[in-house]
Amino acid sequence: MQLEDVQRVTVLGAGNMGHGIAEVAALAGYDVSLRDINDELVQKGYDQIEWSLGKLAEKDRIGGDEADAALDRVEAFVDLGDALDGADVVVEVVPEKMAIKKDVYDEVVEHAPDEAVFVTNTSSLSITELSEVTDRPERFCGMHFFNPPVRMDLVEVISGKHTSEDTLELIEGLAESMGKTPVRVRKDSPGFIVNRILVPLMNEAAWIVESGDADIETVDSTTKFDMGLPMGSFELADQVGIDVGYHVLEYMHEVLGDAYRPCPLLGEKVEAEDLGKKTGKGFYDYEDGDGAQIPSDAIDTGVRRRLLAVMANETAGLIGNDVADVDDIDEAVKLGAGFPDGPAKLADAEGLDSLVETLDTLAEETGEARYEATDYLREAAESGGFRGGDASGAGDAGDAEGGADYEVLNVAVDERVGHVEIDRPHRMNTISGEVLDELADAIDRLDDDDEVRAILLSGAGDRAFSAGADVQSMAAGGADPIHAVELSRQGQQTFGKLEESDKPVVAAIDGYCLGGGMELATAADMRIASERSELGQPELDLGLLPGWGGTQRLARIVGEGRAKEIILTADRYDAETMADYDFVNEVVPDDELDERARELAEQLAGGPPIAQKYTKRAIHAGRTDNEAGLEVEAMGFGHVMNTDDLMEGVTAFMGDGEPEFEGK
Numbered sequence: 169m170q171l172e173d174v175q176r177v178t179v180l181g182a183g184n185m186g187h188g189i190a191e192v193a194a195l196a197g198y199d200v201s202l203r204d205i206n207d208e209l210v211q212k213g214y215d216q217i218e219w220s221l222g223k224l225a226e227k228d229r230i231g232g233d234e235a236d237a238a239l240d241r242v243e244a245f246v247d248l249g250d251a252l253d254g255a256d257v258v259v260e261v262v263p264e265k266m267a268i269k270k271d272v273y274d275e276v277v278e279h280a281p282d283e284a285v286f287v288t289n290t291s292s293l294s295i296t297e298l299s300e301v302t303d304r305p306e307r308f309c310g311m312h313f314f315n316p317p318v319r320m321d322l323v324e325v326i327s328g329k330h331t332s333e334d335t336l337e338l339i340e341g342l343a344e345s346m347g348k349t350p351v352r353v354r355k356d357s358p359g360f361i362v363n364r365i366l367v368p369l370m371n372e373a374a375w376i377v378e379s380g381d382a383d384i385e386t387v388d389s390t391t392k393f394d395m396g397l398p399m400g401s402f403e404l405a406d407q408v409g410i411d412v413g414y415h416v417l418e419y420m421h422e423v424l425g426d427a428y429r430p431c432p433l434l435g436e437k438v439e440a441e442d443l444g445k446k447t448g449k450g451f452y453d454y455e456d457g458d459g460a461q462i463p464s465d466a467i468d469t470g471v472r473r474r475l476l477a478v479m480a481n482e483t484a485g486l487i488g489n490d491v492a493d494v495d496d497i498d499e500a501v502k503l504g505a506g507f508p509d510g511p512a513k514l515a516d517a518e519g520l521d522s523l524v525e526t527l528d529t530l531a532e533e534t535g536e537a538r539y540e541a542t543d544y545l546r547e548a549a550e551s552g553g554f555r556g557g558d559a560s561g562a563g564d565a566g567d568a569e570g571g572a573d574y575e576v577l578n579v580a581v582d583e584r585v586g587h588v589e590i591d592r593p594h595r596m597n598t599i600s601g602e603v604l605d606e607l608a609d610a611i612d613r614l615d616d617d618d619e620v621r622a623i624l625l626s627g628a629g630d631r632a633f634s635a636g637a638d639v640q641s642m643a644a645g646g647a648d649p650i651h652a653v654e655l656s657r658q659g660q661q662t663f664g665k666l667e668e669s670d671k672p673v674v675a676a677i678d679g680y681c682l683g684g685g686m687e688l689a690t691a692a693d694m695r696i697a698s699e700r701s702e703l704g705q706p707e708l709d710l711g712l713l714p715g716w717g718g719t720q721r722l723a724r725i726v727g728e729g730r731a732k733e734i735i736l737t738a739d740r741y742d743a744e745t746m747a748d749y750d751f752v753n754e755v756v757p758d759d760e761l762d763e764r765a766r767e768l769a770e771q772l773a774g775g776p777p778i779a780q781k782y783t784k785r786a787i788h789a790g791r792t793d794n795e796a797g798l799e800v801e802a803m804g805f806g807h808v809m810n811t812d813d814l815m816e817g818v819t820a821f822m823g824d825g826e827p828e829f830e831g832k
């Protein structure tokens with residue numbers, strides 16, 4: 169079956185994941201049959217889809233018509249035969265018990281069309297074992313969505329032992345058509361990629377506390393504020409459900425051996441039914457206490473190294489056993505678990521050599537199997553890291569003209585325009601330290617490149633130009649004032665490079681342009697925005713202030729009164745209002761932004777570079793001293809008088825032609 173043959177997707181199970189997957193499939197234009205075992209359950213799932221589509225429309229993520237059309241495509245069923253009628257792909261999302269799933273497949277094979285492809289949304293069970301109870305193991309694979317499917321980009325596409333390449337390609341294509349990022353898991357190994365990293369991390373956090381080496385607060389403070397992960401390890405366990413992690417761990421223990429022996433601390437919580445947020449109490453108390461209150465200053469480097477060492481070992485296990493390659497692992501964990509960087513990159517940055525040493529020491533002290541470094545980890549450490557000593561992790565990412573590869577930017581030069589796109593759409597193109605580093609490098613290169621005559625800035629995807637500083641990675645600075653001052657200076661200087669560039673800079677704003685993202689756009693010479701864009705400086709709502717030049721640059725553009733209004737209210741403004749405030753030069757329909765921004769950038773790239781340079785310099789010099797500005801203007805005027813560009817401009821004017829300026 170080819171992707172274009174897929175018309176009907178049948179989703180078996182209308183629970184949390186089931187109705188979410190059904191919604192995503194309907195939004196992608198597929199007809200959807202949603203089935204559960206009784207009217208009440210299936211109706212509940214259907215109502216959830218209706219509610220969620222309504223929310224998306226309310227937030228302008230989709231149009232009202234689109235929401236209605238998606239809902240129209242969903243039909244609810246209790247009868248399995250009816251639900252499977254005409255199915256091209258069957259997505260099974262029934263409870264995570266092998267026996268239940270097998271029973272379902274026993275029935276499904278009786279009713280499903282012969283050519284239908286089967287996928288299971290298990291998060292850890294064996295794809296091979298499940299495929300073998302069906303009549304089509306080669307047309308069977310895992311399709312693991314993350315919760316909630318409508319928001320999470322990642323889909324792990326897992327090959328069973330019998331799965332054909334065609335099936336994997338079809339399901340990857342299906343995931344892409346639903347707007348998701350599929351990551352292939354080549355082997356059916358417990359936990360696949362994301363859970364294989366997260367669950368042992370949770371287990372190790374518990375073992376650290378169990379052994380008395382640190383307390384819960386220290387482990388969580390280190391995880392969140394030192395390693396920069398989105399949550400503390402115990403906070404994560406509470407969020408996911410301690411029982412959920414525990415059962416995955418038990419399964420890993422059973423299949424993969426002693427290295428995955430669950431820490432008794434987890435078992436005790438499961439026994440006591442303190443399962444985390446869903447029961448009101450887990451490692452933290454959400455009912456009678458304040459929930460997960462994690463101190464930002466209880467960081468312990470020993471805890472960090474231990475958690476990173478275990479994570480590195482798991483990563484190595486996945487690569488060494490050919491389950492997935494390093495880039496896919498990093499991508500999957502970033503998208504599926506919200507890590508700022510993937511585990512391989514985090515481990516490389518720490519130094520694999522030292523992590524191997526940590527494991528060896530722990531193995532010697534405790535004799536525990538989970539500290540036995542895998543052969544692949546040792547090999548990777550010897551060759552300088554997972555990426556052979558390239559700690560930037562750039563690998564094959566990005567392809568910038570001028571010889572630089574970037575991890576979080578796309579940089580390309582075309583028609584004399586150097587285009588810099590922040591490429592973190594899954595995190596709203598937020599600005600991390602890495603984005604700042606790469607921006608500084610890219611701007612320097614484009615500035616030095618004579619082929620480049622204008623710079624265009626944008627954000628990948630259609631949700632955000634940039635939602636500002638990555639608060640999570642900022643928090644990883646551990647509330648250290650000195651670090652914060654340096655971070656502020658780094659942003660000011662990086663954005664200052666754009667402002668000071670001799671070349672005209674255009675910011676193409678589509679979607680959210682907030683906080684540090686707006687400060688970046690403020691450093692451009694011109695701003696063009698799509699109608700749907702929302703702009704603002706929400707820092708004060710976070711108890712912060714705009715620290716990347718916002719207090720200075722914004723006032724120059726919109727005047728002090730408006731700048732104070734924007735910063736002090738922390739409100740969000742639509743593009744039209746920001747055009748009225750003179751911040752945005754032009755507002756265009758959403759689907760015309762890319763073309764119009766490029767047109768403007770190319771127009772500026774065709775201008776006379778020397779005159780442009782002195783124009784920018786004179787305007788900037790005049791900010792604090794009008795006389796100085798006029799002096800630069802006069803000097804610039806003198807400089808251009810003796811240029812070929814002047815001759816070219818005047819000749820073209822006389823002859824009614826288009827000038828070809830060369831900057832000479």
Ligand SMILES: C/C=C/C(=O)SCCNC(=O)CCNC(=O)[C@H](O)C(C)(C)COP(=O)(O)OP(=O)(O)OC[C@H]1O[C@@H](n2cnc3c(N)ncnc32)[C@H](O)[C@@H]1OP(=O)(O)O
Nearest residue numbers: 506595596598635636637638639640680683684706715716
């Ligand atoms: C010196 C400079 C300082 C600063 O720049 S401070 C930061 C200033 N910026 C902000 O305060 C904006 C914060 N973000 C938001 O208010 C909202 O987000 C949006 C309005 C942009 C979008 O809202 P919605 O459509 O409901 O999406 P969502 O679920 O909130 O966001 C999607 C994912 O993006 C992450 N995210 C958004 N903004 C940031 C950020 N600034 N730092 C880190 N992560 C961010 C979220 O957490 C979430 O992630 P998950 O899907 O993993 O839950």
